[in-house]
Amino acid sequence: MYDIIGDIHGYASALKRLLEKLDYRKSDGAYRHPDRKVLFLGDYIDRGPEVRETLRLVRQMVDAGQAIALMGNHELNAIFYNEPDGRGGYLRPHSEKNRKQHRETLKDFEGNRDDYQSYISWFKTLPLFHETESFRAIHACWDSSMIDELQNHVEGNMLPDEDFREAGDRNTRLYDLLETLLKGREVTLPEGLSFRDKDGHRRDEVRVRWWLDPQKVTLEDWSFAEEMEGSTNGNFDPADYQDGYYTEDEKPVFFGHYWLSGKPELERSNVCCLDYSIGKGEKLAAYRHEGEEELVESKLNWVEWQGR
Ligand SMILES: [Mn+2]
Incomplete structure (x- = not known):
């Protein structure tokens, strides 16, 4: 053990x-x-x-x-x-x-x-x-x-x-x-959105909670970015992220x-x-x-x- x-x-x-x-x-x-x-x-x-x-x-x-x-x-x-x-x-x-x-x-x-x-x-x-x-x-x-x-x-x-x-x-x-x-x-944010990493660099590739189903959570809950900047017309479309996740069972x-x-x-x-x-x-x-x-x-x- x-x-x-x-x-x-x-x-x-x-x-x-x-x-x-x-x-x-x-x-x-x-x-x-x-x-x-x-x-x-x-x-x-x-x-x-x-x-x-x-x-x-x-x-x-x-x-x-x-x-x-x-x-x-x-x-x-x-x-x-x-x-x-x-x-x-x-x-x-x-x-x-x-x-x-x-x-x-x-x-x-x-x-x-x-x-x-x-x-x-x-x-x-x-x-x-x-x-x-x-x-x-x-x-x-x-x-x-x-x-x-x-x-x-x-x-x-x-x-x-x-x-x-x-x-x-x-x-x-x-x-x-x-x-x-x-x-x-990591995933690429929808066009128009970015965030600042802990060193202050502006980035559009964000770490995600790979154990959550992106079809069932908001982008804020899925990603590790604390604050998003900018706006996007396309919004977050979970259908763009079909890679699977670590399931409950x-x-x-x-x-x-x-x-x-x-x-x-x-x-x-x-x-x-x-x-x-x-x-x-x-x-x-x-x-x-x-x-x-x-x-x-x-x-x-x-x-x-x-x-x-
Ligand atoms: Mn590490």
Whole structure:
């Protein structure tokens, strides 16, 4: 049985407090529980001050057989940031924006280049998703048909080393698959509508709640954009979005990624997002799963940020 833990983003001290709250204790070099294991949902790095300590702790648990650590989009970005593109640059360009996103990680590894490179190699071994009899887990978006497609590439839910170059090429299907599964499903807004993202950039591609039926919700409820700008004659026509969604009768699914705020709660009895924005000074959340098909809010646990 698993305790499933959301995005950590370099806040090792919060992770230790959460593990202790869940009755894990450190022995023989790793946190352990007498009869449970942890499933981490990815995004261990960037943002927080203790990236290296977070990675050490998570990897120790994985190496000791006490945890599974999935890949998040930040780990994938870090792989691409370090992977030569064959033309003198990198698959993820070292632009100001990309350097800024990775800054806290680079800073924490300053003077420890070998250690940094060893984690980059380790990231390549992280599984992209996990499924058991009783639940599913992925960093951002469970799309069954895309996961079926990904099965042609993966071995043991991991991408083979030699496929990362293809995965970092925007012109490949593999890139699209990882983009959706690890960064979430996005749709283009109807003409005339846009929104501003958290960095103030105007955008018309918006993340959507992929577990809701677009035929039955408003555009405001479906999308993650807080405030729309502009107007449209065409309005929102759900008939334009027939891609399917994660239905009420599927297995419980756990994911992180969406920077939720406030008191942790379930999205639905089979849908649980565990990213409660510790990376922005809020909470680190977990769900104690005991095999149930209907998730219950009383099994959510969390710790508050306590300052640096
Ligand atoms: Mn993420």
